[in-house]
Amino acid sequence: MAIQFNFVSSMLILVLLSISSVEGQGGGGGGVIDVVAKFGAKADEKTDLSKPLLDAWKEACASTSPSKIVIPKGIYFLSTATLDGPCKAPIELQVQGTVKAPADPGAFKEPKWIAFNRIENFKLSGGGVFDGQGTTAYKREGCKGHDYCGSLPINLRFDFLTNAMIQDITTKDSKQFQANVLGCKNITFEHFTVSAPDESPNTDGIHIGRSDGVNVLNSEIKTGDDCVSIGDGSKNLVINGVTCGPGHGISIGSLGLFKNEEPVDGVTVKNCTMTNTSNGVRIKTWPGAEPGTCSNIHFEDITVTNVSSPIIIDQKYCPWNKCKINEESKVKLSNISFKNIHGTSARPEAVKIICSATLPCENVELADIEITHSGPTGPAVSQCSNVKPKVSGKQNPAACSAPIPAKPTPTA
Numbered sequence: 161m162a163i164q165f166n167f168v169s170s171m172l173i174l175v176l177l178s179i180s181s182v183e184g185q186g187g188g189g190g191g192v193i194d195v196v197a198k199f200g201a202k203a204d205e206k207t208d209l210s211k212p213l214l215d216a217w218k219e220a221c222a223s224t225s226p227s228k229i230v231i232p233k234g235i236y237f238l239s240t241a242t243l244d245g246p247c248k249a250p251i252e253l254q255v256q257g258t259v260k261a262p263a264d265p266g267a268f269k270e271p272k273w274i275a276f277n278r279i280e281n282f283k284l285s286g287g288g289v290f291d292g293q294g295t296t297a298y299k300r301e302g303c304k305g306h307d308y309c310g311s312l313p314i315n316l317r318f319d320f321l322t323n324a325m326i327q328d329i330t331t332k333d334s335k336q337f338q339a340n341v342l343g344c345k346n347i348t349f350e351h352f353t354v355s356a357p358d359e360s361p362n363t364d365g366i367h368i369g370r371s372d373g374v375n376v377l378n379s380e381i382k383t384g385d386d387c388v389s390i391g392d393g394s395k396n397l398v399i400n401g402v403t404c405g406p407g408h409g410i411s412i413g414s415l416g417l418f419k420n421e422e423p424v425d426g427v428t429v430k431n432c433t434m435t436n437t438s439n440g441v442r443i444k445t446w447p448g449a450e451p452g453t454c455s456n457i458h459f460e461d462i463t464v465t466n467v468s469s470p471i472i473i474d475q476k477y478c479p480w481n482k483c484k485i486n487e488e489s490k491v492k493l494s495n496i497s498f499k500n501i502h503g504t505s506a507r508p509e510a511v512k513i514i515c516s517a518t519l520p521c522e523n524v525e526l527a528d529i530e531i532t533h534s535g536p537t538g539p540a541v542s543q544c545s546n547v548k549p550k551v552s553g554k555q556n557p558a559a560c561s562a563p564i565p566a567k568p569t570p571t572a
């Protein structure tokens with residue numbers, strides 16, 4: 161019985177093996193590719209995963225039927241990798257393990273650790289962790305200076321992807337932005353977890369620019385900078401069910417610093433929770449400088465807890481004294497709504513809508529705002545400048561009831 165069984169099962173294995181090798185030769189390929197079993201990757205925290213991963217990618221990307229690369233459970237070391245398309249069929253990278261970056265910021269020649277580039281029908285999944293080991297970078301001298309931080313590696317770059325899904329993935333302690341989305345069409349982040357300490361500089365959770373159709377859903381983002389930041393050329397974005405904090409909140413901009421910025425058009429931020437963040441929902445543009453537009457932006461059903469500036473439009477955004485603060489912003493803001501935003505503010509300025517004197521904000525709506533502040537600095541206030549918002553529902557603090565201070569307070 162046992163002999164017969166073995167014979168039958170080994171015949172089966174032989175048949176299966178020959179099927180898969182025939183497919184491989186024909187360029188059909190596809191199926192599941194395990195980087196450990198097939199390409200000799202080692203989960204020993206020191207052998208570089210780069211070559212096995214790139215070899216697996218090369219095979220999967222050339223396949224004319226859908227394929228999935230698996231990085232099994234375990235801890236891996238990866239120096240750097242850029243996974244390029246276009247690929248011949250849908251492709252998935254399933255990361256079950258933890259992948260660690262070099263701790264030394266000097267180990268990187270380019271500002272990226274892992275990049276996914278020009279791929280259609282891509283999925284990143286598996287419940288795995290990308291650990292940027294950024295602690296060394298946060299402490300390194302001069303990293304608080306803007307220019308130095310700009311050259312540090314971004315954990316995950318998604319460049320020019322079409323129809324992509326990033327699901328059940330964690331990015332941790334990136335040395336710079338945790339994830340960057342550029343030139344993508346139809347990309348969804350779901351159950352995406354970001355984790356970095358409050359004091360990690362320039363570690364935006366997800367930065368989105370020049371992309372159309374980006375969804376960030378049911379995700380948790382704890383980091384030292386913006387939770388989600390939205391740059392020029394972003395269209396049709398939906399952010400729903402995102403929990404932020406610590407960090408700087410959800411931010412559009414800054415806009416108007418560079419030449420030829422594209423419009424931001426159509427952003428909905430809904431059903432989100434912010435705790436201990438420096439801002440809640442924010443739009444920021446630079447005084448003077450370059451023209452631009454930002455319209456059809458809707459913030460709805462937002463809970464804020466201990467947030468320093470829960471609702472803020474700041475058209476006098478000017479950190480590092482990089483602008484002429486007396487000039488007015490040339491970025492036009494229109495069709496912006498804040499609806500059902502409630503909770504507590506860590507500072508009195510709960511609502512602050514400071515628009516440009518030369519291009520006042522148009523069609524701004526405040527509906528059902530209830531934000532309280534308690535403490536020696538007095539109750540919550542609402543300040544407006546160069547804007548006449550349409551007001552409805554509850555308003556606590558009373559909309560636009562407080563005077564504008566002569567000097568704007570600096571913001572991070």
Ligand SMILES: *[C@@H]1O[C@H](CO)[C@@H](O)[C@H](O)[C@H]1NC(C)=O
Pocket residue numbers: 322323324325346347348
């Ligand atoms: C968007 O991408 C997803 C894959 O993430 C795909 O299932 C869906 O069909 C795409 N939508 C459109 C309109 O192409």
Ligand SMILES: *[C@@H]1O[C@H](CO)[C@@H](O)[C@H](O)[C@H]1NC(C)=O
Pocket residue numbers: 378400401402403431
């Ligand atoms: C609101 O967000 C939570 C996650 O924070 C999610 O579970 C829930 O489905 C969302 N609700 C709606 C109506 O989208």
Ligand SMILES: *[C@@H]1O[C@H](CO)[C@@H](O)[C@H](O)[C@H]1NC(C)=O
Pocket residue numbers: 405406435436466
């Ligand atoms: C907010 O900050 C307080 C005080 O530091 C802390 O106890 C609490 O856990 C923080 N909440 C979150 C969600 O980080």
Ligand SMILES: *[C@@H]1O[C@H](CO)[C@@H](O)[C@H](O)[C@H]1NC(C)=O
Pocket residue numbers: 436437438466506
């Ligand atoms: C509010 O958040 C700040 C950080 O922004 C934190 O230092 C403080 O402890 C928090 N307070 C409460 C009551 O959670």
Ligand SMILES: *[C@@H]1O[C@H](CO)[C@@H](O)[C@H](O)[C@H]1NC(C)=O
Pocket residue numbers: 455456494495523
């Ligand atoms: C603002 O909204 C109105 C009404 O929905 C629309 O007609 C107009 O085109 C929008 N403005 C911009 C700049 O998109």
